Amino acid sequence: MMSRCTIHSLAGLMITGLIASASAASTADWKPRSIYQTMTDRFARTDGSTTAPCNTTEGLYCGGTWRGTIDKLDYIQGMGFDAVMISPIIENIHGRVEYGEAYHGYWPLNLNNLNSHFGTHQDLVDLSAALHSRGMYFMMDTVINNMAYITNGSNPATHIDYSALTPFNNADYYHPYCNITDWNDMKDAQECQTGDDVVPLPDLFTEHEDVQQLLIKWAKNAIKTYSIDGLRIDAAKHVNPGFLKNFAEGLDNIFMTGEVLEGAVSIMSDYQSNYIASLPNYPIYFQILQAFTNGSTVVLAKAVEEMRMQLPDVNAMASFSENHDKARIASYTQDMAASKNVLVFTMLFDGIPMIYQGQEQHLAGNSVPKNREAIWLTKYDTDAELYKLIAKLNRIRSHAALLGEDYFEDSTHTIYQGESELAFTKGVQGRQVVMVLSSQPSTSSAYTIDLTVSYNAGTRVTDVLACKNYTVDNLGTLRVPMAKGEPRVFFPTNFLDGSGLCGHSSGNISLAQLKTHSGFTSAGVQLMSTTGLATFLLAVATSFITLL
Numbered sequence: 001m002m003s004r005c006t007i008h009s010l011a012g013l014m015i016t017g018l019i020a021s022a023s024a025a026s027t028a029d030w031k032p033r034s035i036y037q038t039m040t041d042r043f044a045r046t047d048g049s050t051t052a053p054c055n056t057t058e059g060l061y062c063g064g065t066w067r068g069t070i071d072k073l074d075y076i077q078g079m080g081f082d083a084v085m086i087s088p089i090i091e092n093i094h095g096r097v098e099y100g101e102a103y104h105g106y107w108p109l110n111l112n113n114l115n116s117h118f119g120t121h122q123d124l125v126d127l128s129a130a131l132h133s134r135g136m137y138f139m140m141d142t143v144i145n146n147m148a149y150i151t152n153g154s155n156p157a158t159h160i161d162y163s164a165l166t167p168f169n170n171a172d173y174y175h176p177y178c179n180i181t182d183w184n185d186m187k188d189a190q191e192c193q194t195g196d197d198v199v200p201l202p203d204l205f206t207e208h209e210d211v212q213q214l215l216i217k218w219a220k221n222a223i224k225t226y227s228i229d230g231l232r233i234d235a236a237k238h239v240n241p242g243f244l245k246n247f248a249e250g251l252d253n254i255f256m257t258g259e260v261l262e263g264a265v266s267i268m269s270d271y272q273s274n275y276i277a278s279l280p281n282y283p284i285y286f287q288i289l290q291a292f293t294n295g296s297t298v299v300l301a302k303a304v305e306e307m308r309m310q311l312p313d314v315n316a317m318a319s320f321s322e323n324h325d326k327a328r329i330a331s332y333t334q335d336m337a338a339s340k341n342v343l344v345f346t347m348l349f350d351g352i353p354m355i356y357q358g359q360e361q362h363l364a365g366n367s368v369p370k371n372r373e374a375i376w377l378t379k380y381d382t383d384a385e386l387y388k389l390i391a392k393l394n395r396i397r398s399h400a401a402l403l404g405e406d407y408f409e410d411s412t413h414t415i416y417q418g419e420s421e422l423a424f425t426k427g428v429q430g431r432q433v434v435m436v437l438s439s440q441p442s443t444s445s446a447y448t449i450d451l452t453v454s455y456n457a458g459t460r461v462t463d464v465l466a467c468k469n470y471t472v473d474n475l476g477t478l479r480v481p482m483a484k485g486e487p488r489v490f491f492p493t494n495f496l497d498g499s500g501l502c503g504h505s506s507g508n509i510s511l512a513q514l515k516t517h518s519g520f521t522s523a524g525v526q527l528m529s530t531t532g533l534a535t536f537l538l539a540v541a542t543s544f545i546t547l548l
């Protein structure tokens with residue numbers, strides 16, 4: 001068996017051309033990655049069944065396992081993902097309440113045991129090894145804010161038997177019981193409990209040294225035992241932020257993305273500046289919804305500008321448009337055009353895409369628990385339209401990054417804003433990705449928009465979604481035919497070899513090789529300095545915003 005160090009070095013070379021270190025993966029290691037989020041109980045079963053019933057409303061265990069996940073890695077890798085995040089692994093409270101069981105993994109009982117519904121120690125070791133042998137990273141969703149206990153309606157203040165919880169087995173490890181009354185008051189949110197009177201979630205006293213050390217010791221051991229490359233921190237908003245920082249430091253600064261469910265860019269900025277390298281990008285998520293399920297594109301363009309100007313590192317954020325806590329996109333509108341635009345933006349905007357299982361199958365669960373559909377019931381359809389779209393988006397993103405690591409240092413700029421269109425550019429001039437999005441329905445008719453800010457005059461570009469070629473005219477205008485709410489994604493045609501898109505070869509090709517092979521005109525390679533371009537685009541973008 002290969003050592004973890006060897007596997008990682010290989011993976012690093014294959015995927016990013018970087019030499020990965022033997023220690024846990026860092027933020028830089030994660031930036032080029034793209035994550036598929038599974039909920040183990042609902043992703044795949046050991047028996048491979050595609051018919052086993054799963055009534056999401058009942059909220060019971062449906063039989064998904066780590067072994068089942070191993071058997072479905074082709075399905076995940078077929079979309080181009082090179083990292084998987086699984087739901088929490090530890091033993092949860094047993095028993096059933098009016099809204100179900102702990103199938104999701106967010107009700108911790110004993111940190112020292114695994115959740116036996118999902119499999120054994122060996123199964124989890126094998127899952128980790130299977131991922132690494134494919135050059136994929138392994139991320140674990142992690143609960144450090146609270147434990148759980150069933151009081152089933154009795155007052156949590158007096159009915160929790162703390163001795164049943166491991167290792168935090170007495171009340172001293174917890175904040176004194178209180179209900180959160182104001183979720184926007186950080187102190188209240190951090191010191192009171194997030195549960196209810198049926199399943200209270202005793203809130204760990206994470207300001208305390210003993211609690212911090214026990215959690216760090218536990219996580220260190222899990223990371224080592226299962227060769228984990230990164231963590232999602234559940235309910236990070238409800239943990240005192242000082243501990244988030246200590247937690248990362250205690251774990252050799254392994255990459256972690258912390259869930260702070262807030263819409264304000266300033267809050268993200270505060271966390272990223274002071275406490276944690278990455279957060280799921282909730283401010284952008286809320287504006288994605290506004291833009292593509294509610295026709296309000298203005299706010300998304302604005303949020304993009306705010307992000308770039310206020311955040312220390314937008315490219316370290318985790319980009320998502322669905323997750324296990326939020327209504328799925330198709331629950332707002334069944335229109336495929338909306339789902340496509342949402343996915344294009346989610347995956348090509350700055351940050352590490354994190355796509356929740358089932359988004360590729362256009363599932364429509366409208367809230368918890370209906371958004372936790374069993375994926376096996378879709379029969380893992382690899383012909384699904386969004387499955388194929390995601391594969392293309394992962395390809396163009398990886399290709400742009402392969403041609404220059406600077407792709408993840410550059411942040412997205414707004415270059416066009418129409419009544420129902422938005423266009424963004426990301427990457428160095430000459431090999432940037434330009435996406436043109438629409439909030440129109442798939443029933444809408446054809447028209448044309450002129451992008452006056454895109455590539456240099458004369459550049460030949462390909463829309464990699466439709467595989468159509470275009471040439472930017474002498475004045476530098478790219479005329480884009482729009483129809484049926486379809487998104488467009490452009491890349492210079494001469495730089496597409498190696499991408500595997502639109503008939504171009506796939507493989508390991510460098511920018512230098514592309515430049516020598518493809519005798520294109522000098523217009524295509526004139527590189528504006530990044531700073532020059534940024535200033536220019538900023539001026540353009542600012543003028544858009546002032547107009548609104």
Ligand SMILES: *[C@@H]1O[C@H](CO)[C@@H](O)[C@H](O)[C@H]1NC(C)=O
Nearest residue numbers: 013014015017507508509510
């Ligand atoms: C890709 O190409 C580069 C430069 O030609 C080389 O250093 C690297 O090892 C190659 N990677 C793989 C996985 O072949």
Ligand SMILES: *[C@@H]1O[C@H](CO)[C@@H](O)[C@H](O)[C@H]1NC(C)=O
Nearest residue numbers: 053054055056057058059060
């Ligand atoms: C799922 O369970 C709920 C609650 O028990 C029930 O009302 C509903 O009919 C069930 N749905 C199906 C399809 O069996």
Ligand SMILES: *[C@@H]1O[C@H](CO)[C@@H](O)[C@H](O)[C@H]1NC(C)=O
Nearest residue numbers: 094095096097098150151152
């Ligand atoms: C909680 O109470 C319900 C009835 O209200 C009962 O059906 C269920 O078994 C109880 N659960 C536990 C774990 O005690």
Ligand SMILES: *[C@@H]1O[C@H](CO)[C@@H](O)[C@H](O)[C@H]1NC(C)=O
Nearest residue numbers: 155156157179180195196197
């Ligand atoms: C705490 O809040 C929950 C949810 O808002 C509510 O159902 C419950 O009655 C409250 N419990 C107490 C003891 O105030």
Ligand SMILES: *[C@@H]1O[C@H](CO)[C@@H](O)[C@H](O)[C@H]1NC(C)=O
Nearest residue numbers: 286289290293294295296332
């Ligand atoms: C959609 O937009 C309208 C008006 O622009 C607003 O009133 C409404 O709250 C928005 N809907 C959602 C779900 O945000």
Ligand SMILES: *[C@@H]1O[C@H](CO)[C@@H](O)[C@H](O)[C@H]1NC(C)=O
Nearest residue numbers: 462467468469493494502503
């Ligand atoms: C687009 O251009 C490339 C490179 O010149 C060419 O191979 C391809 O056939 C063209 N595609 C279409 C649809 O014209």
